[in-house]
Amino acid sequence: MKLLVTFSRKKMREPIIARVVKETGVLVCIDRAQIDSAAGEVLIDVPDKEATYISERMRAMGAQVRILENAIIRDENECVDCGACISICPREVFTFDEEWKLQVSEERCVLCRRCVLACPHHALSQQE
Amino acid sequence: MEKSIHSINEKIRDGSVHVITADRMPAIVQELGEEGALREVDVVTTGTFGAMCSSGAFFNFGHSDPPLKMEHLWLNDVEAYGGIAAVDAYLGATEQSTTRGESYGGAHVLEDFVSGGSVELRAISRGTDCYPRRNITTDLHLEDLNQAVMVNPRNAYQRYNAATNTTDRTLFTYMGMLLPGCGNLTYSGAGALAPLPNDPNLRTIGSGIPIFLGGAKGMVIGEGTQHSPATGFATLMVTGDLKQMSPDFLRAATMYGYGATLYVGVGAAIPILDVDMVRSTAITDDQITVSVIDYGIPQRDRPALRSVTYADLKSGKVELRGEEVRTSPLSSYRKALQVATTLKTWVEKGEFTIALPTRHLDRTMRSRPLRETKRTPRVREIMDRQVVSVTEDELIRTAAEKLLKGETNHIPVLDRVGKLVGIVTTYDVSKAVLRPEKGGLVRDIMTRRVIRTTPEETVDIAAQKLEKNNISALPVVDSEDHVIGMLTAIDLGKLFGGRWQS
Ligand code: SF4
Ligand code: SF4
Numbered sequence: 001m002k003l004l005v006t007f008s009r010k011k012m013r014e015p016i017i018a019r020v021v022k023e024t025g026v027l028v029c030i031d032r033a034q035i036d037s038a039a040g041e042v043l044i045d046v047p048d049k050e051a052t053y054i055s056e057r058m059r060a061m062g063a064q065v066r067i068l069e070n071a072i073i074r075d076e077n078e079c080v081d082c083g084a085c086i087s088i089c090p091r092e093v094f095t096f097d098e099e100w101k102l103q104v105s106e107e108r109c110v111l112c113r114r115c116v117l118a119c120p121h122h123a124l125s126q127q128e
Numbered sequence: 129m130e131k132s133i134h135s136i137n138e139k140i141r142d143g144s145v146h147v148i149t150a151d152r153m154p155a156i157v158q159e160l161g162e163e164g165a166l167r168e169v170d171v172v173t174t175g176t177f178g179a180m181c182s183s184g185a186f187f188n189f190g191h192s193d194p195p196l197k198m199e200h201l202w203l204n205d206v207e208a209y210g211g212i213a214a215v216d217a218y219l220g221a222t223e224q225s226t227t228r229g230e231s232y233g234g235a236h237v238l239e240d241f242v243s244g245g246s247v248e249l250r251a252i253s254r255g256t257d258c259y260p261r262r263n264i265t266t267d268l269h270l271e272d273l274n275q276a277v278m279v280n281p282r283n284a285y286q287r288y289n290a291a292t293n294t295t296d297r298t299l300f301t302y303m304g305m306l307l308p309g310c311g312n313l314t315y316s317g318a319g320a321l322a323p324l325p326n327d328p329n330l331r332t333i334g335s336g337i338p339i340f341l342g343g344a345k346g347m348v349i350g351e352g353t354q355h356s357p358a359t360g361f362a363t364l365m366v367t368g369d370l371k372q373m374s375p376d377f378l379r380a381a382t383m384y385g386y387g388a389t390l391y392v393g394v395g396a397a398i399p400i401l402d403v404d405m406v407r408s409t410a411i412t413d414d415q416i417t418v419s420v421i422d423y424g425i426p427q428r429d430r431p432a433l434r435s436v437t438y439a440d441l442k443s444g445k446v447e448l449r450g451e452e453v454r455t456s457p458l459s460s461y462r463k464a465l466q467v468a469t470t471l472k473t474w475v476e477k478g479e480f481t482i483a484l485p486t487r488h489l490d491r492t493m494r495s496r497p498l499r500e501t502k503r504t505p506r507v508r509e510i511m512d513r514q515v516v517s518v519t520e521d522e523l524i525r526t527a528a529e530k531l532l533k534g535e536t537n538h539i540p541v542l543d544r545v546g547k548l549v550g551i552v553t554t555y556d557v558s559k560a561v562l563r564p565e566k567g568g569l570v571r572d573i574m575t576r577r578v579i580r581t582t583p584e585e586t587v588d589i590a591a592q593k594l595e596k597n598n599i600s601a602l603p604v605v606d607s608e609d610h611v612i613g614m615l616t617a618i619d620l621g622k623l624f625g626g627r628w629q630s
Binding site for chain 2: 080081082083084085086087088092096099100101114117118120121122
């Protein structure tokens with residue numbers, strides 16, 4: 001499951017993720033990290049059953065945590081199964097099934113937003 | 129054996145016609161042989177559904193009271209062409225909204241109309257004796273118009289070259305998003321299911337034949353614009369009644385960074401008259417070849433990296449420069465199949481009969497590039513030929529002296545054999561003074577990724593490079609990477625006026 005962790009400027013110097021890993025023994029995978037002088041945003045992947053626990057620990061250390069369930073949302077009424085999104089996604093989230101219908105494996109998404117721009121039919125949006 | 133159009137239409141009327149979609153024809157020919165397939169199959173339906181920029185519609189709005197000659201008019205702020213009589217207009221799919229930018233265009237107006245929405249018409253006129261009114265604003269639904277006739281100058285390309293990008297920056301094109309370093313490949317068209325590949329000799333597809341267009345019954349007018357059957361790129365000009373069309377087969381789209389376009393479903397029902405038609409409709413994706421074009425080269429004649437077949441493209445991966453690259457169709461094959469299947473049902477139900485062309489399409493045409501009477505200026509004509517350069521193993525101090533003496537802000541850096549390997553700016557030199565720990569040679573502080581131009585590049589393209597990379601000078605190199613000039617924003621300023629004086 002994906003968790004979007006945001007830190008304020010103050011908390012950024014503290015190794016929250018490392019500390020949580022050490023404390024809980026749960027391995028987290030960092031999908032994407034964006035850190036500048038004002039704030040930090042890190043997308044991590046954790047085992048489903050540990051997601052709530054990890055979020056709680058991180059919150060206790062001062063980070064904001066949001067569980068992303070359907071990170072990228074596809075509007076079926078707008079999608080025409082053109083496949084423009086398939087080749088630009090860095091994580092192979094999109095594929096065709098046997099009948100050339102688009103399949104979305106959103107659990108792999110790292111929220112880079114490329115597909116949101118690339119979809120000619122404005123069928124894709126990022127969960128807010 | 130031969131079959132007549134008349135006998136096929138008889139079978140359509142009495143319900144005994146045998147129709148298949150084009151994707152099934154190769155298997156049938158394999159199973160029954162060509163003669164067997166000719167006996168068995170009467171009609172092959174085809175379909176394609178993809179971005180067709182050269183599309184639009186004629187409208188007749190009816191007269192207001194007092195009447196007005198719509199000289200300039202907008203539909204939901206998208207301008208339509210009003211230079212035809214008083215209340216006729218043509219709206220093109222790629223025309224962009226004056227208020228909503230590229231996310232809304234002519235295509236979106238057409239889709240809004242077809243899906244039952246209300247569209248605001250705004251028109252102005254200078255006023256004449258016969259048409260005294262000066263302006264009008266009114267909300268319209270499709271049924272309020274006297275006519276809404278789709279006329280698409282160029283649809284249903286026989287095949288279309290695939291696109292990739294060898295540069296190091298993402299490109300946003302009408303072929304979709306193209307990732308840097310050949311990061312992906314996009315293509316368009318339904319391959320062997322599309323109408324024209326099934327009749328490359330244009331025997332049964334021609335002027336006057338009924339077709340499937342946007343979910344309604346339409347008609348082929350004639351050759352599409354840029355029709356180039358001699359090179360395997362035939363196109364069709366088609367028409368149909370917008371009022372009968374359905375949003376299932378007519379969809380507005382926006383190619384980010386390019387603008388609006390219209391996805392149109394087009395299909396033809398091809399009569400199987402003789403063995404030749406059996407052969408042409410048995411075409412498969414691996415028999416249709418296209419080039420992979422590098423859209424990173426800003427020229428009309430872009431180099432082809434390799435050729436591929438639709439079978440390669442549809443497999444999802446293609447090898448480019450020794451690496452596997454993922455492919456994206458921009459057209460929907462699923463929708464193309466729906467077009468062919470819908471058309472099949474129409475023929476089977478006796479709702480759609482076949483006709484032969486009233487006039488055959490030209491089979492020899494070849495599309496030519498634009499004749500340009502004014503040559504666009506080249507970098508060679510405005511570049512500065514006095515080049516001050518340093519070599520990479522000289523001292524930073526030497527670079528500083530040259531910058532000062534040459535009264536320039538950029539110095540190209542050369543290697544031992546005189547090839548361009550970097551660039552140093554006054555900014556780099558000042559930084560080096562403050563941070564001496566980085567080293568004392570030019571090579572320690574130079575920028576190695578040098579954006580460059582060539583003497584034959586057009587000035588417009590060079591200007592775009594400066595702008596896109598936010599820089600103010602480009603070394604001009606020959607084919608051997610020797611620097612033969614510098615092009616600066618100031619040189620461009622002389623040509624374009626104020627805009628380039630930074
Ligand atoms: S690019 Fe958009 S319309 Fe095309 S398949 Fe992907 S989600 Fe659907
Ligand atoms: S946001 Fe990025 S990773 Fe997620 S589906 Fe879109 S392209 Fe793929």
